[in-house]
Amino acid sequence: VTGPATPIDRELNRWTIQSSFSVRYEVEETPDLLNPNNPKLRVPPLGDGTDSGTRLVVLDHSIDALYGPRIRRYFSMNGADVDYLALPCAEEFKSIDPVLKIVTRLNEIGTYRLSNPPIAIGGGVLTDVVGLATSLYRRGIPYVRVPTTLLSQIDVSVAAKTGINFGGYRNRIGTYSPAAKTLIDRSFLATLPDRHLRNGMGEVLKMALISSARLFDLLDEFGAELVESRFQAGETAAEVIALAVGGMAMELEPNLWEKDLCRAVDYGHSFSPLVEMRALPDLLHGEAVALDCVFSAILAARRRLIQESTLDRIVAVTRRLGLPVVHDLFLDTDLLAEALADCVRHRNGNQNLPLLTEIGRVRFVNDLTRNEIAAAVDVMKTYR
Amino acid sequence: VTGPATPIDRELNRWTIQSSFSVRYEVEETPDLLNPNNPKLRVPPLGDGTDSGTRLVVLDHSIDALYGPRIRRYFSMNGADVDYLALPCAEEFKSIDPVLKIVTRLNEIGTYRLSNPPIAIGGGVLTDVVGLATSLYRRGIPYVRVPTTLLSQIDVSVAAKTGINFGGYRNRIGTYSPAAKTLIDRSFLATLPDRHLRNGMGEVLKMALISSARLFDLLDEFGAELVESRFQAGETAAEVIALAVGGMAMELEPNLWEKDLCRAVDYGHSFSPLVEMRALPDLLHGEAVALDCVFSAILAARRRLIQESTLDRIVAVTRRLGLPVVHDLFLDTDLLAEALADCVRHRNGNQNLPLLTEIGRVRFVNDLTRNEIAAAVDVMKTYR
Numbered sequence: 001v002t003g004p005a006t007p008i009d010r011e012l013n014r015w016t017i018q019s020s021f022s023v024r025y026e027v028e029e030t031p032d033l034l035n036p037n038n039p040k041l042r043v044p045p046l047g048d049g050t051d052s053g054t055r056l057v058v059l060d061h062s063i064d065a066l067y068g069p070r071i072r073r074y075f076s077m078n079g080a081d082v083d084y085l086a087l088p089c090a091e092e093f094k095s096i097d098p099v100l101k102i103v104t105r106l107n108e109i110g111t112y113r114l115s116n117p118p119i120a121i122g123g124g125v126l127t128d129v130v131g132l133a134t135s136l137y138r139r140g141i142p143y144v145r146v147p148t149t150l151l152s153q154i155d156v157s158v159a160a161k162t163g164i165n166f167g168g169y170r171n172r173i174g175t176y177s178p179a180a181k182t183l184i185d186r187s188f189l190a191t192l193p194d195r196h197l198r199n200g201m202g203e204v205l206k207m208a209l210i211s212s213a214r215l216f217d218l219l220d221e222f223g224a225e226l227v228e229s230r231f232q233a234g235e236t237a238a239e240v241i242a243l244a245v246g247g248m249a250m251e252l253e254p255n256l257w258e259k260d261l262c263r264a265v266d267y268g269h270s271f272s273p274l275v276e277m278r279a280l281p282d283l284l285h286g287e288a289v290a291l292d293c294v295f296s297a298i299l300a301a302r303r304r305l306i307q308e309s310t311l312d313r314i315v316a317v318t319r320r321l322g323l324p325v326v327h328d329l330f331l332d333t334d335l336l337a338e339a340l341a342d343c344v345r346h347r348n349g350n351q352n353l354p355l356l357t358e359i360g361r362v363r364f365v366n367d368l369t370r371n372e373i374a375a376a377v378d379v380m381k382t383y384r
Numbered sequence: 385v386t387g388p389a390t391p392i393d394r395e396l397n398r399w400t401i402q403s404s405f406s407v408r409y410e411v412e413e414t415p416d417l418l419n420p421n422n423p424k425l426r427v428p429p430l431g432d433g434t435d436s437g438t439r440l441v442v443l444d445h446s447i448d449a450l451y452g453p454r455i456r457r458y459f460s461m462n463g464a465d466v467d468y469l470a471l472p473c474a475e476e477f478k479s480i481d482p483v484l485k486i487v488t489r490l491n492e493i494g495t496y497r498l499s500n501p502p503i504a505i506g507g508g509v510l511t512d513v514v515g516l517a518t519s520l521y522r523r524g525i526p527y528v529r530v531p532t533t534l535l536s537q538i539d540v541s542v543a544a545k546t547g548i549n550f551g552g553y554r555n556r557i558g559t560y561s562p563a564a565k566t567l568i569d570r571s572f573l574a575t576l577p578d579r580h581l582r583n584g585m586g587e588v589l590k591m592a593l594i595s596s597a598r599l600f601d602l603l604d605e606f607g608a609e610l611v612e613s614r615f616q617a618g619e620t621a622a623e624v625i626a627l628a629v630g631g632m633a634m635e636l637e638p639n640l641w642e643k644d645l646c647r648a649v650d651y652g653h654s655f656s657p658l659v660e661m662r663a664l665p666d667l668l669h670g671e672a673v674a675l676d677c678v679f680s681a682i683l684a685a686r687r688r689l690i691q692e693s694t695l696d697r698i699v700a701v702t703r704r705l706g707l708p709v710v711h712d713l714f715l716d717t718d719l720l721a722e723a724l725a726d727c728v729r730h731r732n733g734n735q736n737l738p739l740l741t742e743i744g745r746v747r748f749v750n751d752l753t754r755n756e757i758a759a760a761v762d763v764m765k766t767y768r
Contacts, residue, residue, distance in 0.1 A: 013625070015410070015411045015542065015629065016408065016409075017407075017410075020406040021404060021405045021640070021641050023402070023403055024400065024402045026398065027399045028398035029398070052733055053729075096484065100480065100550070104551055110729055111729070112733060113729065113732040115732055136557045136558065137556070138730060139545065139547065139555075166484070169491065174523040175520065175559060217385040218385055242397055253402070253403055256401070256403040258523075345494055348496050348497040348498045348499055349496060
């Protein structure tokens with residue numbers, strides 16, 4: 001045996017491993033994304049920018065129906081080597097099955113570790129599922145994300161979260177895996193059904209309530225008009241997107257992996273996840289979030305954290321955006337208490353419940369009682 | 385509308401997000417882990433060290449059969465609130481099903497985000513599956529890992545990787561998610577079947593070849609004896625574990641998320657993954673790795689990177705450890721070329737094939753030809 005004997009101290013046969021991991025990714029608005037002369041969609045975001053191998057383009061069924069021919073023309077006119085997979089897009093399909101279907105296709109295509117990243121074009125369900133599949137394939141490959149609904153353009157663009165529903169719980173299985181690049185083209189909103197456009201306003205409303213009185217004022221004054229014009233033109237539409245997505249970037253960037261479990265962006269997401277799951281397919285995500293925003297505002301007003309007039313204004317703006325301010329399941333104290341209990345497990349033993357102290361600012365409370373929930377239910381009932 | 389108008393420059397509606405994430409975790413040898421007076425296993429690794437809620441203990445079937453009563457006594461004598469789940473442990477069961485079974489149980493138990501981390505006690509298949517399930521549950525909760533086979537004590541202890549097999553490919557789905565704490569107790573090896581002990585030696589052999597001439601000398605001189613004594617006593621057993629696990633820590637810590645795709649620890653893992661999958665259940669992981677170590681040494685000798693005498697010594701030591709040095713599937717040039725092609729996709733277009741330049745050191749090559757594979761097959765044939 002060569003070499004010195006390794007000193008062995010039985011007390012010291014112990015290793016501490018420390019390592020860190022950095023991400024850097026981009027979110028940008030890109031008008032005219034499907035114009036064959038626009039290179040943004042086809043150029044891979046990493047490496048030397050040259051394609052290597054077939055790329056998988058995953059579409060949700062509604063995007064495939066509305067934009068399938070334009071998307072195929074875009075890639076074929078660019079001579080890009082792509083393969084397509086279309087998947088259903090409603091919340092009920094957010095399960096392990098489409099994740100495994102995507103992984104199977106990546107295997108068939110022979111996807112590389114880095115240089116032929118898949119492209120996801122669709123709403124939040126589709127981007128969450130593709131995000132999860134790519135974060136698991138070979139323990140993580142990059143992907144490009146094109147959110148096509150207002151909800152996903154606001155809620156998903158900056159976020160690192162991927163996920164599927166499981167066992168009756170929303171996003172119970174998932175990862176943190178931001179897209180290498182997210183491209184926002186508002187022209188997709190031109191074909192979005194009315195209800196889905198209002199649905200997206202639920203997340204804009206949340207961002208206004210937690211981070212920007214100006215954004216709330218814009219919604220108050222121009223919200224209905226923005227819904228009607230589908231964000232297609234005007235300075236206001238651009239500013240609303242800038243404030244909502246920019247606000248999200250400011251909230252998420254310092255806490256991307258949720259090491260801090262006090263998150264202002266959880267506003268509207270404490271009672272709603274369980275309600276949304278139980279209501280399926282009755283409530284869309286942004287509708288459930290809007291209901292939670294209103295319910296939480298009632299809780300804040302009853303604690304005198306905000307004035308009654310502020311609550312009234314929130315309810316009025318929510319209604320004006322065409323979003324619900326009352327729903328049967330939000331009048332079920334037992335269900336709301338159960339939702340909060342799961343939230344407490346998710347926030348590791350604390351309620352960390354964000355409540356408004358004014359428009360644009362939250363505080364976290366940890367002592368909400370069942371009686372307060374019941375009393376808020378009584379207030380919400382009057383909004384029928 | 386209050387507040388200044390947000391300056392909107394259509395060219396600037398773009399956000400770059402940068403964030404980083406740190407991990408710190410411990411690996412330690414702990415004799416007498418199941419002694420009820422030893423607190424190591426029951427004290428949660430995070431938070432204030434107090435238990436909060438039921439903890440799930442996941443065992444593989446062989447551990448449950450051999451140690452189930454002692455494990456239950458350990459927790460019950462400590463008054464710990466635990467629930468048990470036993471799962472099959474062979475490579476063929478490393479699929480999505482046990483992952484979802486674990487998630488279902490975590491839901492039933494009401495597992496928190498941090499304070500009641502599950503405990504995995506078993507071989508590498510079990511710890512890989514529990515690692516994946518916990519990394520996905522609520523987008524990641526901590527877990528504690530007790531590898532009970534020699535293979536997993538060497539190969540899994542320091543590693544961040546979790547995974548399941550999919551579509552005929554080994555670990556095609558997985559995450560990087562190191563256990564918050566890994567506890568190694570060599571006394572589990574006392575009941576390990578002979579073949580599984582030799583199997584673990586496959587990974588020890590790999591660590592010796594890539595990082596430590598002294599470890600190789602120890603295997604040469606004491607390897608057979610270590611297998612016979614099952615690592616239960618003596619300075620040599622402790623030193624072999626220290627060198628193999630410590631070597632792994634040095635290799636993995638600077639590249640935990642595999643940003644660098646030139647990895648010395650991939651030695652023995654270029655041709656073997658596909659061969660192992662095709663051979664199931666005929667070859668164990670460490671056996672497939674040993675075959676790849678020998679095959680890669682043949683390639684190195686043919687390129688005159690190592691001397692013939694070094695190759696002969698590697699073959700002799702591998703045989704002496706009771707590991708295979710030839711296998712029908714390693715004589716199939718087509719299959720080996722296919723395995724290398726998948727490796728190239730995994731290493732993003734490069735072979736990055738580690739070959740020995742001496743015992744304890746590798747170099748990466750990117751120009752291996754099919755002819756070289758075929759010629760190495762002819763050499764391996766002579767080892768029958």
